[in-house]
Amino acid sequence: MNKYQIILIESIVICKIYCIFAANINNYAFMKNKRNRIQIISEILRSTVVGSQEELLKILNQRQYEVTQATLSRDLKLLKVAKTPLSNGAYKYILPSYNKPLPSSGSFNTLIAHGAVLSLEFSGQLAVIKTKPGYASAIAWDIDNKSTEYVLGTIAGDDTILVIPREGVTHEDILEMMNITFSEKE
Amino acid sequence: MNKYQIILIESIVICKIYCIFAANINNYAFMKNKRNRIQIISEILRSTVVGSQEELLKILNQRQYEVTQATLSRDLKLLKVAKTPLSNGAYKYILPSYNKPLPSSGSFNTLIAHGAVLSLEFSGQLAVIKTKPGYASAIAWDIDNKSTEYVLGTIAGDDTILVIPREGVTHEDILEMMNITFSEKE
DNA sequence: AGGAATATTGAATAAATATCAAATTATTTT
DNA sequence: AAAATAATTTGATATTTATTCAATATTCCT
16 A cells, blocks of 8 residues: 555545534534524523513524524414413413423533533532533523433532432432533533 | 372482482493493403404404403503413403512412422521522511521522521421411411 | 435515504593 | 693504524434
């Protein structure tokens, strides 16, 4: 095998690696784009009084989600969000009383990849997750919905989540459950 | 008392009766024009799937109520009617009967019956109460203030309360405490 | 990988809804 | 009963929301 053959093979390999990488980025971009956005919307509506789609648009922009009102209209329809008048004369979007289970696979990983999850530590039976400011309740919602068989419940502040495991659940169970390996970068 | 005095009194009485009657008619006319219409609207919405104000307009026309969309918009706002998407892709106006506010105080069972408290489970010494979104801190406040001899403190998120009992307090104690705490008033 | 079938999205626009200002109607006061 | 006040309604319009259509982007199959 001569020098040029080797260089050729190297090029091909690098190309492949690049393609896989690109594909992953695309995949990631997709994950971010609908499922996760809907997740975030539902979290926003749970914690904030939003009176119009324009308003929601601005909040999403602040979180780096760039969409148009048309998309929001569709998202809200999907979520069956109702617009209801308030006593103060304004309006509010409300989620249907029963929260949809929503499979949301990959969402937790997405957040971790973002660096939204900073750390996870235990204190006795309890686990404490530190997040970037503002992310706690969004992530906690994920945990609540994805791991009810391990977790009794979560309590989220602004940048801290308290995770309360069920009796008999080990630290390892929790670690595994949350793909902790990803969160240990820095 | 002479003849003319009697006639005078009669006149006055008739006058009064007329006035009362007139007032009633006026009242009735008024009743028809807003209060009654709103009543009808609420009946219609209770029994029919209405997806837009135009649609509601037509139904009202059939019942001899002539109004404009502008008025309906205000009526619906007054009634706090929400517009919500249905699974079939259409929309429906719904009366707020389902979104009733939290009763300020009631028994624990009442709270559960109302759906504000969804569950109470233990993990080791700790108790975790799940509530409907938004209710947690209101309920936690009650617990904090009414049962300090059993409870060290509580931490409330949006829909979860962590109850930290004092040492030596049993699960049964907590359950009993909850019932006492929420059974004071009716 | 390549191509058909699906799904998502945004721009433009249609449709629906909320609100303003003026007019009308009812209510109260004098 | 007339004037003053308040409430209700409407036509016009501004604002908001839903949908259509075309352009990607994605998934599913082979």
